[in-house]
Amino acid sequence: xxxxxxxxxxxxxxxxxxxxxxxxxxxxxxxxxxxxxxxxxxxxxxxxxxxxxxxxxxxxxxxxxxxxxxxxxxxxxxxxxxxxxxxxxxxxxxxxxxxxxxxxxxxxxxxxxxxxxxxxxxxxxxxxxxxxxxxxxxxxxxxxxxxxxxxxxxxxxxxxxxxxxxxxxxxxxxxxxxxxxxxxxxxxxxxxxxxxxxxxxxxxxxxxxxxxxxxxxxxxxxxxxxxxxxxxxxxxxxxxxxxxxxxxxxxxxxxxxxxxxxxxxxxxxxxxxxxxxxxxxxxxxxxxxxxxxxxxxxxxxxxxxxxxxxxxxxxxxxxxxxxxxxxxxxxxxxxx
Numbered sequence: 001x002x003x004x005x006x007x008x009x010x011x012x013x014x015x016x017x018x019x020x021x022x023x024x025x026x027x028x029x030x031x032x033x034x035x036x037x038x039x040x041x042x043x044x045x046x047x048x049x050x051x052x053x054x055x056x057x058x059x060x061x062x063x064x065x066x067x068x069x070x071x072x073x074x075x076x077x078x079x080x081x082x083x084x085x086x087x088x089x090x091x092x093x094x095x096x097x098x099x100x101x102x103x104x105x106x107x108x109x110x111x112x113x114x115x116x117x118x119x120x121x122x123x124x125x126x127x128x129x130x131x132x133x134x135x136x137x138x139x140x141x142x143x144x145x146x147x148x149x150x151x152x153x154x155x156x157x158x159x160x161x162x163x164x165x166x167x168x169x170x171x172x173x174x175x176x177x178x179x180x181x182x183x184x185x186x187x188x189x190x191x192x193x194x195x196x197x198x199x200x201x202x203x204x205x206x207x208x209x210x211x212x213x214x215x216x217x218x219x220x221x222x223x224x225x226x227x228x229x230x231x232x233x234x235x236x237x238x239x240x241x242x243x244x245x246x247x248x249x250x251x252x253x254x255x256x257x258x259x260x261x262x263x264x265x266x267x268x269x270x271x272x273x274x275x276x277x278x279x280x281x282x283x284x285x286x287x288x289x290x291x292x293x294x295x296x297x298x299x300x301x302x303x304x305x306x307x308x309x310x311x312x313x314x315x316x317x318x319x320x321x322x323x324x325x326x327x328x329x330x331x332x333x334x335x336x
Contacts (some may be wrong), residue, residue, distance in 0.1 A: 005234055034161050039121075039139040045161055049117035053099050053110055056121035058206035060088055060290055062155050062314025065171055066164045073099040075115045075124075081274065085308040087318060102312075106237050110134055110314050122314070142315075147213045148179055151315040175317050182328045183219030189331050190263025195254075195291075197324045198270040198283055202288065203250050205255040211310065214266055217320070223262035264335070265296045266303045273311035301335030 029049070034045045053073040054060045063071060064087075074091045076082035076098040084091055097113050100106035102123040110118070111134055118131050121140035131137045144150045152172045159168025186192075194205045194214050205211045208227035215222045236242035267283040283303070285291050296302060309319040 024207045030100045031146045036138055036157055036161055039125065039141040043136050043138050048162055051116045053113060053115040053118045055102060055105065055124040056119055057063060057119065057313045058316040059119045059140055060091065061313055061318050062158050064088060065318045066159060066167050068164060071096060072115060073097040073100045073110065075099055075159045077101045083318060085313060105131060112153060122332055145213050147217050148314055150322060151317050154315060155317055175321055178321055179326045182324045184330045185328055186219040189220055191223040192218065192264040192266055193257055193262035196268050197284060202254065202255045205332055211268055220264065223260040224257045258294055261295050262297060264303060268305050268310045269307045270311055273307035303330050
């Protein structure tokens with residue numbers, strides 16, 4: 001009789017273990033549970049995720065740099081190709097399941113994939129509740145303005161979750177050394193002004209604006225004062241009086257910023273990031289007499305920041321490392 005009870009207990013224990021594996025991954029058990037704090041709460045991992053669906057390109061970058069071969073699904077969109085930076089182009093391969101877009105997950109494809117972990121952030125953050133019903137989900141969104149600190153923090157989280165902490169610390173040390181070199185150079189570079197080109201227009205971004213963290217990343221003094229955060233309002237309808245008023249205000253702000261005659265111009269070209277229209281950024285900037293009149297433009301002190309890094313990827317350590325290296329080289333050359 002006791003042997004029968006023992007057999008039942010063993011069967012029940014096996015069933016529980018199988019259930020946990022289905023919920024929390026089929027990879028090896030972690031030495032201890034890992035708690036990952038994220039924008040929607042805390043996720044607890046009992047084992048190393050073996051099959052991951054990634055909707056955030058910064059996380060894809062960080063997994064890639066740590067040599068984690070667990071990515072099974074990525075957003076590729078209707079054409080099935082995705083919009084990846086060249087260094088992440090391998091994820092366009094058919095071996096990685098197409099699970100929708102950065103904005104709209106393909107729930108059917110994701111359910112069929114049966115991932116151990118889903119990672120979202122930014123553009124996909126609104127889908128958290130629906131995706132969390134499919135598999136454990138972490139939201140890597142953040143309101144932090146310090147992109148370097150955010151990047152190192154996220155690399156550490158992933159290193160712990162995938163038992164790559166040593167590799168994570170080595171990569172972070174190299175990244176921080178790179179940023180220190182960039183800051184040492186930029187401290188002597190004068191002032192900078194960030195221009196954001198979208199559609200047919202060009203706007204200036206100050207510290208506090210959407211891409212204002214570029215100043216801190218580069219380590220250069222902004223030519224204009226920081227923006228005081230305002231409660232976000234709905235975007236005015238195209239062609240409306242409100243839209244025209246907003247356009248005039250944007251142009252006045254740009255003119256005032258350029259009148260400070262910044263030492264350096266930094267440019268993010270949204271069209272080049274999205275591929276929605278041919279990018280003619282240099283011609284567009286040259287055609288604006290206010291930009292062309294600046295000392296920075298005349299001397300060629302213009303840094304064209306990689307658009308996919310800054311508009312699509314964000315806090316990805318490889319992307320930002322390359323941006324730091326490129327920017328440092330241009331600053332050292334004097335922009336010629």
